[in-house]
Amino acid sequence: MGEVLQPVEEAVSDTIASRVVAALREEIVTLKLKPGDAISESDIAARYGISRQPAREAFIRLAQQGLLLIRPKRATVVKKISADGVRQSRFIRESIEVEIVRRVAGAHLPETKEALKAIIADQEAASEIEDVHGFHELDELFHRTLARLAGVEYAWQLVDDHKIQLDRVRYLTLGVASQKRAITEHKAIVAAVAAGDAAGAEAAMRAHLARAEVLLGQTIAEHPDYFEAEEDEPAEGETV
Amino acid sequence: MGEVLQPVEEAVSDTIASRVVAALREEIVTLKLKPGDAISESDIAARYGISRQPAREAFIRLAQQGLLLIRPKRATVVKKISADGVRQSRFIRESIEVEIVRRVAGAHLPETKEALKAIIADQEAASEIEDVHGFHELDELFHRTLARLAGVEYAWQLVDDHKIQLDRVRYLTLGVASQKRAITEHKAIVAAVAAGDAAGAEAAMRAHLARAEVLLGQTIAEHPDYFEAEEDEPAEGETV
DNA sequence: TGCCTCCATCTTCCATACAAGATTGAAGGC
DNA sequence: GCCTTCAATCTTGTATGGAAGATGGAGGCA
Structure with a gap:
């Protein structure tokens, strides 16, 4: 299971700080807190009716997850999205998921096909009734599930942690039409995997993930203020 | 450069907590703090002559890095090494590094060959004078450098963060003879990359990383107490 | 008008005190 | 002798007060 090795999100139990982490994380991904927004320990403490200490610890954890930027003695701001960071997150994801489908294709597990097909069927149903959130979760x-079949569920955990960078971009581009294309691509992946065609599965997965590239450019054009300046130097002399 | 997106190690500047993080991290990797050892905020605070607060924040950060396990109201212990976690860290590393050498082989950058050959030459020198630490750093x-040439240095950052799990294992098996083999394998990688042979580079990289597998089994046999019980269930009902 | 200086006010960082759950071992009853 | 119970003493979690640095605007000066 999720077992062992930094679950990154929650390495600790049910505490005030943990709840604040979850709440802020949600606000950041859904852009209720926008990239560049400044928040302070006192703000959050007052807002949730707690003391500054749990708020501070939440900041630390979110900063490690790359969502906040703590500028010592100055302020803490919601990190702007880095185009290069998004590209490299995608690189990481593609590297790992390609390796995953290869493994699954080579393993010839009996339950593979049914498990995946069932999920796709649910996705089609969710798409019908326009359940955006449900569709997202099924995706x-x-x-x-592919990661689980490959026996590397923790590796997916990692991808998932970094996917949050991609998720903020995706939240800006809620393409409803793209759901049908996603389903088609999922079917192609399952077909190749079930046939034991590793090369075909790899190609299908790469095609599936390639879409994000165009979304990124499009999003930068529409919301340039949410992104970091694309210079070579870190712009400000901040601690990174 | 290192730019943006959770540098995971240090998302914050020069502070007491940061220094404690670095110090403890070092002690954990070098096994001065052994897997299973219990430490407390008060201990560390007293040891470094600071208050509990910075020590506590250091714990939080190290827990997120998967090096500590905080058991609320009970104790904080150095996390035992998980054999499955190590395997999956290796999986992550192999996935990403394979993709990297493919890219570099396909890019045909002029400086590639010289840059890598220079490093290998230094490694041979370090191996000659038995400079173990220097050899490790050059490795x-x-x-x-391969990651930089591929334009995904941040992705390497990620591998590096997870490599710490492998490093603890490696620290237990300081094979001097294996240095020569590592150098030979590095040369094979460079040769394939410089020739633009993506498939060959991939194969060479996989062979290079495969070695860790045998080391793991060997190490578990020698130091079973440093590793987690290999059951299916998390053994204790702890928060993971 | 334009520039420099200083101070009120913000921020994060650290120290300290207290609260509450978990553990351990000893004392008491059987 | 063995089991149960409970209390002293650990642990981490939270609250609060103060310190040091950074910021920005007001006011003085050329």
Whole structure:
């Protein structure tokens, strides 16, 4: 299972700080807190009716997850999205998921085909009734299931942690039409995997993930203020 | 450069907590703090002559890195090494590094060959004078340089963060003879990359990384107490 | 008008005190 | 002798007060 090795999100139990982490994380991904927004320990403490200490610890954890930027003695801001960072997150994801489908294709497990097809069927149903949130969750389940079949569920955990960078971009581009294309691509992946065609599965997965590239350019054009300046130097002399 | 997106190690500047993180991290990797050892905030605070607060924040960060396990209201212990976690860290590393050498082989950059050959030459020198630490650092530089040439240095950052799990294992098996083999394998990688042979580079990289597998089994046999019980269930009902 | 200086006010960082759950071992009853 | 119970003493979690640095605007000066 999720077992062992930094679950990154929650390495600790049910505490005030943990709840604040979850709440802020949600606000950041859904852009209720926008990239560049400044928040302070006192703000958050007052807002949740707690003391500054748990708020501070939440900041630390979110900073490690790359969502906040703590500028010592100055302020803490919601990190702007880095185009290069998004590209490299995608690189990481593609590297790992390609390796995953290869493994699954080579393993010839009996339950593979049925498990994946069931998820796709649910996705089609969710798409019918325009359940955006449900569709999103099923998409996640599809990829996590592949990881499980490959025996590397923790590796997916990692991809998932970094996917949050991609998720903020995706939240800006809620393409409803793209759901049908995603389903088609999922089917192609399953077909190749079930046939034991590793090369075909790899190609299908790469095609599936390639879409994000165009979305990124499009999003930068529409919301340039949410992204970091694309210079070579870190712009400000901040601690990174 | 290192730019953006959770540098995971240090998302914050020069502070007491940061220094404690670095110090403890070092002690954990070098096994001065052994897997299973219990430490407390008060211990560390007293040891470094600071208050509990910075020590506590250091714990939080190290827990997120998967090096500590915080058991609320009970104790904080150095996390035992998980054999499955090590395997999956290796999986992650192989996935990403294979993709990297493919890219570099396909890019045909002029400086590639010289840069890598220079590092290998330094490694041979370090091996001659039995500079173990220097050799280790050059090995790291070799792989990081490949990532830089591929334009995904941040992705290497990620591998590096997870490599710490492998490093604890490696610290237990300081094979001097294996240095020569590592150098030979590095040369094979460079040869394939410089020739633009993506498939050959991939194969060479996989062969290079495969060695860790045998080391793991060997190490578990020698130091079973440093590893987690290999059951299916998390053994204790702890928060993971 | 334009520039420099200083101070009120913000921020994060650290120290300290207290609260509450978990553990351990000893004392008491059987 | 063995089991149960409970209390002293660990642990981490939270609250609060103060310190040091950074910021920005007001006010003085050329």
